Amino acid sequence: MDEKTLQLVNNRELSWLAFNERVMQEAEDITVPLIQRLRFLGIFSNNQDEFFRVRVASVRRLDELTKIRKIRLQGGISPGQLLELIQKKAIELQNKFESVYQDIINEMQKNNIFVVDETELSSSQKAFAQKYFAEEIHSQLIPIILNKNTDITFLRDDRLFWAVKLNKKGSKREYNRYFIIELPSSLPRFVVLPSDKTGKIQIIFLDDIIRLNLDRLFFMFNYQQIEAYTFKITRDAELDLDDDFSKSLIDKMRAGLRRRMRGKPLRMVYDETMPGDLLSMIENKLGLKEKGTMVPGGRYHQMRDLMKFPVVKPELEVQNPVPLYHKDLNLLSSIIKVIRSKDILLNYPYHNFVHVIDFLREAAFDPKVEEIYITLYRVADRSKIINALISAAKNGKKVVVMVELQARFDEKNNIKWTNELRDAGVKVIHGIQNLKVHSKLILIKRKENRKLKGYTYIGTGNFNENTAKLYTDFGLFTAHQGIAQDAERIFDYLQNGENRFECSYLLASPFYLRTQLSQLIEREIANARKGKTAYILLKINSLVDNDMIKLLYKASQSGVQVRMIIRGICCLKPGIKKLSNKIKAKSIVDKYLEHTRLMIFANGGEEKYFIGSADWMSRNLDRRVEVCTPVFDQSIQKQLKDIFEIQWSDNVKARSLEDNTLNNYLREGDEVVRSQVKLYDYFDSINCQNNK
Secondary structure, eight states, rough: HHHHHHTTTHHHHHHHHHHHHHHHHHOTTTTTOOHHHHHHHHHHHHHHHHHHIIIIIIHHHHHHHHTTTOOBBBTTTTTHHHHHHHHHHHHHHHHHHHHHHHHHHHHHHHHEEEEEGGGGGOHHHHHOOOOOOOOGGGOOOOOOOOTTTTTOOTOOSOOOEEEEEEEEEEEEEEEEEEEEEETTTOOSSSSEOOTTTTEEEEEHHHHHHHHTTTHHHHTTSSSSEEEEHHHHHHEEOOOOOOTTTTSSSHHHHHHHHHHHHHEEEEEEEEEETTTTTHHHHHHHHHTOOOOOOEEEOOSSSGGGGGGGGGOOGGGGGGOOOOOOOOOTOOOTTTTHHHHHHOOOOEEEEBOTTTHHHHHHHHHHHTTEEEEEEEEEEEOOOHHHHHHHHHHHTTTTEEEEEEETTTSOOOHHHHHHHHHHHHHHTTTTEEOOTTTTEEOOEEEEEETTEEEEEEEEEEESSOOOOTTGGGGEEEEEEEEEEHHHHHHHHHHHHHHHHOSOOOOOOOOEEEHHHHHHHHHHHHHHHHHHHOOOOOOEEEEEEOOOOHHHHHHHHHHTTTTEEEEEESSBOBBBBBTTTTTTTTEEEEEESSSEEOOOOOOEEEESSSOEEEEOOOOOOHHHHSEEEEEEEEEOOOOOOOHHHHHHHHTOOOOOSEEEOTTTTOOOBBBOSSSOHHHHHHHHHHHHHHHHHHHH
8 A cells, every 4th residue: 555545544553452452341341240350351461462472573673674764554654653652552551451450359359359468368378378388389489690690581471570689788888689580380370368267258469479488488698678579571472484494394383482482572561669770680681772661560460360360259250151052963963964965054152162073073983984184273272173183093094184383372282283193193284385374174075975075164263172162253064065176175285385276166365365355345346336236244353454445445435335343453444434434343342252254245136155264464365375165055144144133233242443442332222232142042042943
């Protein structure tokens, strides 16, 4: 985009911060169960950390390039200007975080739950804390002496640290010693204390148990005062892989992960009461000289740990209903037999992810199944998906697994799964150089009537039974042989990487997805200009790509009605006269993370429906292997349309995106509609109708 056009879109990073503020709104919402509000603060904190590690790091690199050539980003601003805006917003959100956290703590006290520090313990609780320190913590603490020769570039950005100052006042001058201690990450951050006579539920940070026992840790030093202050650092998470062709990709990944641990520090968040001499020493050793890199905060950091706050009163936690079994899929019966006769749509977490596991389990011991192919991006720690694939290989099936080693922050896990799968006889591939494989694809080939018949699953989310309980996603089972043949072409490409693949039915990047989506939008534009009904219904996680935004602006100007549900980043500006007044956009943030991707095009009265793995971002359209599938079954099409309309009618958790900074709730309509609750009831009613 030229500079003038760049001003017609929202900046990506600022739009992301607006999304994370919507997460904060869930923590503010008094209708959300109390402890769940606390967990939303943990999610916010985790998101913010990752944002600095990835996005702010990229902007800083661009800012350095700006000294060589002029660079303008979305919104028409320079990287330097963007860094200033990010810093201003981040401080605003941090202050808001502290306020919301204190409000929740106060509300917890009304429910007899108290987060206490080391000064508020009874004698018996103090004895418990001292015993816990001696038995669980002490052996894991090794203070590092901090002096002018100490190198602290090894400090990791996913850890929490103490800066400790020992003070001894002599007759002539003051003697100080300085140390750094890493808090043990293997222990729970929160410890439930034994109840005292009041019957209160009291919880203490691990930090404060250590603070209580600092004199026992530094017993060999005769100092009058020990001061301790927590801090954490955020590093550039870019994973640089070297070009040594003699190394395997796994070896490169391991080396890259080691280098990431020493990535450039981007910021340090610290206890604002830390004395100046201690703060300056750490700041200088980390080389944090740029404006905005030193961020003062409260007593506690690494607040993503709030996601693991102990369950002490279940009634104050979110109570999710039990996932439903699909009306056509019975446990302990053949899934493949059902798919042979009809397509099946699953919508997690309303449906049970066990159907996907059972699909693979059945294939693993079905004597007629000869080959299994799957793409894996992120899987559960104790993955039943992996177990099924290993079982299939042991049963003599040909099993080909595409494991994406560059799934950010899951690289180490995926190296582990690669080794386990290979040890079991599974063929593991790692795709094409410089292309992440983000598709969610399974292909099973079964011998029927002397021919191999394909059964395919195309999804919008990872093959992960844990996140399937928390993320909303679609998955389509189909026996459509054209789709199966397209899936086979994609897996051939992933194994060989020599030729561009061509699909007859699937929409796949990096070669054709952008072109195919553009053609679908252009068709709506042409129909609108002819006076035909023309509309686009779009539900994705992020809308960033400039060319796709320009095309949607063109559609609006041509009379195409566009309705979008965008969970996160939305760089398009809806509702602008003569530009996007035909476009409406909203975001839904609720107890489940909205992750489904759905596209519906009017197509002159013969609607086209697609689900898939791709967001509308340049990386997804051009630099990843993504797969979207058409949906042909008319009953499933109706379900998808119903799902979109239910979500569009949400007036409890939906926010307007017309002003990307305000996050105003949408309260339209007479009936109260919380779409995530209504969708469960929708699928439950379908099951009930089927059982009559």
